[in-house]
Amino acid sequence: MIFVTVGHELRFDRLIEGLDDWSLATGYQDIFAQVAELGDDGYRPKNFKWQSFLDPDSFKSNFDQADLIVAHAGMGTIITALTLKKPLLIMPRKGSLKETRNDHQIATAEQFSRRTGIYVAKDETELGATLDHLIANPPPKINEAASQFAEPQLIQAIRSFIYNGKPQELT
Amino acid sequence: MPKKPKILAISSAGGHWVQLQRLRVAWDDCDAVYVTTKEGYREDLIADAARRGQSEPRFYRVVDANRWQKFRLLRQLLGIVLILLRERPDVIISTGAAAGFFALKLGKMMGARTIWIDSIANAGTLSLSGQKAGGCADLWLTQWEHLAGGAGKRAPEFKGSVV
Helix, strand or coil: CEEEECCCCCCCHHHHHHHHHHHHHHCCCCEEEECCCCCCCCCCCCCCEEECCCCHHHHHHHHHHCCEEEECCCHHHHHHHHHCCCCEEECCCCCCCCCCCCCHHHHHHHHHCCCCCEEECCCHHHHHHHHHHHHHCCCCCCCCCCCCCCCHHHHHHHHHHHHHCCCCCCC | CCCCCEEEEEECCCHHHHHHHCCHHHHCCCEEEEEECCHHHHHHHHHHHHHCCCCCCEEEECCCCCCCCHHHHHHHHHHHHHHHHHHCCCEEEEEECHHHHHHHHHHHHCCCEEEEECCCCCCCCCCHHHHHHCCCCCEEEECCHHHCCCCCCCCCEECCCCC
16 A cells, blocks of 8 residues: 655645556556645545545554555655655655745755665656556565664764763764 | 753744654753644653653743744744743753744843754755854754864754654
């Protein structure tokens, strides 16, 4: 099953329409999407089930059951995928299309594409081919879940600053 | 025994809050005060502290605002002033955005030590509030090594990331 999420703030028509086109073309319909508020003119998928918002429990259970997550390049989604060891395909929102306030998701996607289990489609034209590839070659199992806390050296630097007034230097 | 440091951890709701929560073990055993823009986080926060054997943190909500909502920003600022006057934290830490910048700026004026950790979502350039926070953060951090400063350049440091 593919679980799709665009976060809770803004809809993301380019991603949802791209997925709907891919679903129609390939006949792959085992998809469930959380699409945010669509208003009157948001794109409504025709080939798979969707909902605007999910409560936290059903969001988590969909995330858990999915073989692949497809999403915008939002940090909430990326952190959740890393902690739950789920392969993640991200497509960044663009500031120029008013899909978010600026182009920060493009840089985020580029940087996180280096992590194991994270795949990037730059835009809707790359989406279908990337999905075809991931379906034909299922991503390897991710062995190590990200910790529920930040990296130890960052925690230590902050703790040291709180207690000693300066971040601990490595010796 | 010396008094426990009082830390005020502040961010807007959503991704900034998720990142702030991933740092919370750094101030375990401190006297913790949280400020955010969403009331719904209170319950989980208090339950988590109890589960991990921490004293119960105090929790405040301030009004949400983005950089274009001038009146709401003013209300948010006033809310933060009142909380800071009441709590008088030793250390203030934020992951963003406007609310965190206000707290660092005001807290600095009141003698607190300040930490800014720019959101990991800013992989290309530092956030707007993160750039401004550089002027009032004693510890100014980015989560991306390539955005950290070289010698002689006014730029944040890199000490690791939240994930």
